[in-house]
Amino acid sequence: MFKRLRAGARSVGEIAKGMDVSRPAVSQHLRVLKxxxxxxxxxxxxxxxxxxxxxxxxEVRKWLDGFxxxxxxxxxxxxxxxxxxxxxx
Amino acid sequence: MFKRLRAGARSVGEIAKGMDVSRPAVSQHLRVLKxxxxxxxxxxxxxxxxxxxxxxxxEVRKWLDGFxxxxxxxxxxxxxxxxxxxxxx
DNA sequence: AGGTTACGTAAGCGGTGACTTACGCAGATC
DNA sequence: GATCTGCGTAAGTCACCGCTTACGTAACCT
Numbered sequence: 001m002f003k004r005l006r007a008g009a010r011s012v013g014e015i016a017k018g019m020d021v022s023r024p025a026v027s028q029h030l031r032v033l034k035x036x037x038x039x040x041x042x043x044x045x046x047x048x049x050x051x052x053x054x055x056x057x058x059e060v061r062k063w064l065d066g067f068x069x070x071x072x073x074x075x076x077x078x079x080x081x082x083x084x085x086x087x088x089x
Numbered sequence: 090m091f092k093r094l095r096a097g098a099r100s101v102g103e104i105a106k107g108m109d110v111s112r113p114a115v116s117q118h119l120r121v122l123k124x125x126x127x128x129x130x131x132x133x134x135x136x137x138x139x140x141x142x143x144x145x146x147x148e149v150r151k152w153l154d155g156f157x158x159x160x161x162x163x164x165x166x167x168x169x170x171x172x173x174x175x176x177x178x
Numbered sequence: 179a180g181g182t183t184a185c186g187t188a189a190g191c192g193g194t195g196a197c198t199t200a201c202g203c204a205g206a207t208c
Numbered sequence: 209g210a211t212c213t214g215c216g217t218a219a220g221t222c223a224c225c226g227c228t229t230a231c232g233t234a235a236c237c238t
Contacts (some may be wrong), residue, residue: 021226028186028226046236047235052160075095102213111197114196117217135205137216
Protein backbone atom coordinates (compact mmCIF):
# COMPACT_ATOMS: atom_id res chain seq x y z
CA MET A 1 0.00 0.00 0.00
CA PHE A 2 2.54 2.55 1.11
CA LYS A 3 4.92 1.58 -1.64
CA ARG A 4 2.19 2.34 -4.17
CA LEU A 5 1.60 5.76 -2.72
CA ARG A 6 5.28 6.58 -2.91
CA ALA A 7 4.97 6.82 -6.69
CA GLY A 8 2.44 9.62 -6.39
CA ALA A 9 -1.17 10.37 -5.51
CA ARG A 10 -3.54 7.52 -6.15
CA SER A 11 -7.27 6.96 -5.83
CA VAL A 12 -8.65 4.21 -3.66
CA GLY A 13 -9.78 2.19 -6.63
CA GLU A 14 -6.40 2.41 -8.31
CA ILE A 15 -4.71 1.19 -5.18
CA ALA A 16 -7.16 -1.64 -4.66
CA LYS A 17 -6.88 -2.80 -8.26
CA GLY A 18 -4.18 -5.43 -8.46
CA MET A 19 -4.16 -6.05 -4.74
CA ASP A 20 -5.63 -9.25 -3.36
CA VAL A 21 -7.92 -7.46 -0.95
CA SER A 22 -11.21 -5.66 -1.44
CA ARG A 23 -11.61 -1.93 -1.88
CA PRO A 24 -13.17 -1.34 1.55
CA ALA A 25 -10.17 -3.03 3.11
CA VAL A 26 -7.96 -0.50 1.39
CA SER A 27 -10.14 2.30 2.71
CA GLN A 28 -9.76 1.05 6.25
CA HIS A 29 -6.00 0.83 5.87
CA LEU A 30 -5.90 4.34 4.49
CA ARG A 31 -7.86 5.56 7.47
CA VAL A 32 -5.32 4.32 10.00
CA LEU A 33 -2.50 5.66 7.83
CA LYS A 34 -4.28 8.98 7.82
CA UNK A 35 -4.68 8.94 11.59
CA UNK A 36 -0.96 8.20 11.83
CA UNK A 37 -0.28 11.25 9.67
CA UNK A 38 1.40 9.07 7.09
CA UNK A 39 -0.97 9.96 4.26
CA UNK A 40 -3.15 12.88 3.28
CA UNK A 41 -6.34 12.79 1.25
CA UNK A 42 -8.05 15.30 -0.96
CA UNK A 43 -11.32 15.01 -2.83
CA UNK A 44 -11.30 15.28 -6.58
CA UNK A 45 -14.80 14.91 -7.94
CA UNK A 46 -16.23 11.62 -6.86
CA UNK A 47 -12.77 10.19 -6.37
CA UNK A 48 -10.51 10.60 -3.38
CA UNK A 49 -6.79 10.92 -3.89
CA UNK A 50 -4.31 9.78 -1.28
CA UNK A 51 -0.67 10.78 -1.05
CA UNK A 52 2.15 10.30 1.43
CA UNK A 53 2.35 12.82 4.24
CA UNK A 54 5.85 13.96 5.07
CA UNK A 55 5.00 15.15 8.57
CA UNK A 56 4.29 11.69 9.95
CA UNK A 57 7.13 10.34 7.89
CA UNK A 58 9.54 12.74 9.54
CA GLU A 59 8.25 11.75 12.96
CA VAL A 60 8.90 8.11 12.24
CA ARG A 61 12.31 8.95 10.91
CA LYS A 62 13.22 10.94 14.01
CA TRP A 63 11.93 8.27 16.33
CA LEU A 64 13.96 5.64 14.53
CA ASP A 65 17.08 7.77 14.60
CA GLY A 66 16.68 8.22 18.34
CA PHE A 67 16.10 4.52 18.77
CA UNK A 68 19.28 3.67 16.89
CA UNK A 69 21.29 6.20 18.81
CA UNK A 70 20.10 4.89 22.14
CA UNK A 71 20.60 1.30 21.11
CA UNK A 72 24.11 1.79 19.81
CA UNK A 73 25.10 3.96 22.77
CA UNK A 74 23.71 1.48 25.30
CA UNK A 75 25.30 -1.41 23.49
CA UNK A 76 28.63 0.37 23.37
CA UNK A 77 28.75 1.08 27.09
CA UNK A 78 27.59 -2.45 27.80
CA UNK A 79 30.38 -3.83 25.65
CA UNK A 80 32.93 -1.62 27.39
CA UNK A 81 31.72 -2.70 30.80
CA UNK A 82 31.90 -6.29 29.64
CA UNK A 83 35.45 -5.78 28.43
CA UNK A 84 36.43 -4.21 31.75
CA UNK A 85 34.93 -7.14 33.60
CA UNK A 86 36.89 -9.47 31.38
CA UNK A 87 40.10 -7.65 32.15
CA UNK A 88 39.76 -7.98 35.91
CA UNK A 89 39.43 -11.73 35.73
CA MET B 90 12.20 -6.37 26.33
CA PHE B 91 14.71 -5.22 23.79
CA LYS B 92 15.33 -2.01 25.66
CA ARG B 93 16.25 -4.04 28.73
CA LEU B 94 18.73 -6.10 26.79
CA ARG B 95 20.40 -3.00 25.41
CA ALA B 96 21.84 -2.34 28.86
CA GLY B 97 23.68 -5.66 28.80
CA ALA B 98 23.21 -9.40 29.14
CA ARG B 99 20.26 -10.43 31.28
CA SER B 100 18.80 -13.71 32.45
CA VAL B 101 15.22 -14.64 31.65
CA GLY B 102 14.12 -14.20 35.25
CA GLU B 103 15.70 -10.77 35.50
CA ILE B 104 13.91 -9.67 32.36
CA ALA B 105 10.58 -11.06 33.46
CA LYS B 106 10.83 -9.45 36.88
CA GLY B 107 9.16 -6.07 36.73
CA MET B 108 7.29 -6.83 33.54
CA ASP B 109 3.57 -7.48 33.60
CA VAL B 110 3.85 -10.80 31.81
CA SER B 111 4.86 -14.24 32.99
CA ARG B 112 8.29 -15.72 32.61
CA PRO B 113 7.31 -18.25 29.92
CA ALA B 114 5.93 -15.39 27.85
CA VAL B 115 9.35 -13.78 28.00
CA SER B 116 10.94 -17.04 26.90
CA GLN B 117 8.68 -17.19 23.87
CA HIS B 118 9.51 -13.62 22.95
CA LEU B 119 13.18 -14.34 23.28
CA ARG B 120 12.81 -17.33 20.99
CA VAL B 121 11.43 -15.29 18.11
CA LEU B 122 14.03 -12.60 18.74
CA LYS B 123 16.66 -15.31 18.58
CA UNK B 124 15.26 -16.68 15.32
CA UNK B 125 15.35 -13.12 13.95
CA UNK B 126 19.04 -12.92 14.92
CA UNK B 127 18.29 -10.00 17.18
CA UNK B 128 19.52 -11.68 20.37
CA UNK B 129 22.03 -14.35 21.31
CA UNK B 130 21.89 -16.69 24.27
CA UNK B 131 24.51 -18.48 26.28
CA UNK B 132 24.10 -20.86 29.18
CA UNK B 133 25.65 -19.93 32.51
CA UNK B 134 24.97 -22.63 35.03
CA UNK B 135 21.24 -23.09 35.41
CA UNK B 136 20.61 -19.64 34.07
CA UNK B 137 20.50 -18.50 30.47
CA UNK B 138 21.84 -15.11 29.53
CA UNK B 139 20.49 -13.17 26.57
CA UNK B 140 22.17 -10.26 24.83
CA UNK B 141 21.55 -8.20 21.71
CA UNK B 142 22.91 -9.62 18.46
CA UNK B 143 24.47 -7.03 16.19
CA UNK B 144 24.15 -9.14 13.04
CA UNK B 145 20.36 -9.02 12.92
CA UNK B 146 20.50 -5.43 14.09
CA UNK B 147 22.66 -4.47 11.13
CA GLU B 148 20.28 -6.22 8.76
CA VAL B 149 17.37 -4.23 10.13
CA ARG B 150 19.38 -1.06 9.87
CA LYS B 151 20.31 -1.71 6.28
CA TRP B 152 16.77 -2.60 5.31
CA LEU B 153 15.48 0.57 6.92
CA ASP B 154 18.10 2.69 5.19
CA GLY B 155 17.10 1.21 1.84
CA PHE B 156 13.46 1.80 2.61
CA UNK B 157 14.07 5.44 3.42
CA UNK B 158 16.18 5.94 0.33
CA UNK B 159 13.51 4.44 -1.90
CA UNK B 160 10.76 6.35 -0.20
CA UNK B 161 12.46 9.71 -0.38
CA UNK B 162 13.62 9.15 -3.96
CA UNK B 163 10.17 8.06 -5.11
CA UNK B 164 8.56 10.92 -3.27
CA UNK B 165 10.99 13.39 -4.78
CA UNK B 166 10.36 12.33 -8.36
CA UNK B 167 6.62 12.26 -7.68
CA UNK B 168 6.79 15.80 -6.33
CA UNK B 169 8.77 16.95 -9.35
CA UNK B 170 6.32 15.36 -11.73
CA UNK B 171 3.53 17.01 -9.79
CA UNK B 172 5.23 20.37 -10.06
CA UNK B 173 5.72 19.93 -13.81
CA UNK B 174 2.07 19.06 -14.20
CA UNK B 175 1.22 22.18 -12.24
CA UNK B 176 3.34 24.32 -14.52
CA UNK B 177 1.62 23.18 -17.72
CA UNK B 178 -1.77 24.22 -16.48
C1' DA C 179 -34.74 13.85 -11.70
C1' DG C 180 -32.68 9.43 -12.40
C1' DG C 181 -28.66 6.71 -12.86
C1' DT C 182 -23.79 5.82 -12.30
C1' DT C 183 -19.37 6.07 -10.15
C1' DA C 184 -16.35 6.15 -6.34
C1' DC C 185 -16.04 6.01 -1.82
C1' DG C 186 -16.73 5.53 3.52
C1' DT C 187 -18.72 2.92 7.24
C1' DA C 188 -21.25 -0.60 10.07
C1' DA C 189 -21.76 -5.32 11.12
C1' DG C 190 -20.17 -9.68 11.47
C1' DC C 191 -16.90 -13.39 11.22
C1' DG C 192 -12.49 -16.32 11.16
C1' DG C 193 -7.76 -16.72 11.93
C1' DT C 194 -3.94 -15.53 14.44
C1' DG C 195 -1.04 -14.19 17.99
C1' DA C 196 0.07 -13.50 22.86
C1' DC C 197 -0.69 -15.00 27.18
C1' DT C 198 -1.22 -18.40 31.24
C1' DT C 199 -0.99 -22.82 33.44
C1' DA C 200 1.15 -27.21 33.81
C1' DC C 201 4.85 -30.04 33.08
C1' DG C 202 9.55 -31.85 32.13
C1' DC C 203 14.53 -31.33 32.29
C1' DA C 204 19.43 -29.86 33.08
C1' DG C 205 22.54 -27.89 36.36
C1' DA C 206 23.78 -26.69 41.03
C1' DT C 207 23.98 -27.59 46.10
C1' DC C 208 23.88 -30.31 50.16
C1' DG D 209 20.64 -39.33 45.61
C1' DA D 210 17.48 -35.79 46.92
C1' DT D 211 16.10 -31.17 46.32
C1' DC D 212 15.98 -26.65 44.48
C1' DT D 213 16.57 -23.30 40.94
C1' DG D 214 16.05 -21.54 36.39
C1' DC D 215 14.49 -22.41 32.19
C1' DG D 216 12.04 -24.25 27.73
C1' DT D 217 7.95 -26.21 25.81
C1' DA D 218 3.13 -28.08 25.06
C1' DA D 219 -1.65 -27.27 25.45
C1' DG D 220 -5.40 -24.45 25.78
C1' DT D 221 -7.87 -20.01 26.00
C1' DC D 222 -9.14 -15.44 24.64
C1' DA D 223 -9.00 -10.86 22.66
C1' DC D 224 -7.95 -8.49 18.84
C1' DC D 225 -7.13 -7.53 13.92
C1' DG D 226 -8.14 -7.63 9.15
C1' DC D 227 -11.16 -9.08 6.01
C1' DT D 228 -15.75 -9.36 3.42
C1' DT D 229 -20.48 -8.23 2.56
C1' DA D 230 -24.06 -4.90 2.68
C1' DC D 231 -25.53 -0.44 2.80
C1' DG D 232 -25.63 4.71 2.70
C1' DT D 233 -23.92 8.99 0.52
C1' DA D 234 -21.85 12.71 -2.26
C1' DA D 235 -20.44 14.13 -6.82
C1' DC D 236 -20.78 13.77 -11.71
C1' DC D 237 -23.51 12.94 -16.07
C1' DT D 238 -27.37 13.03 -19.47
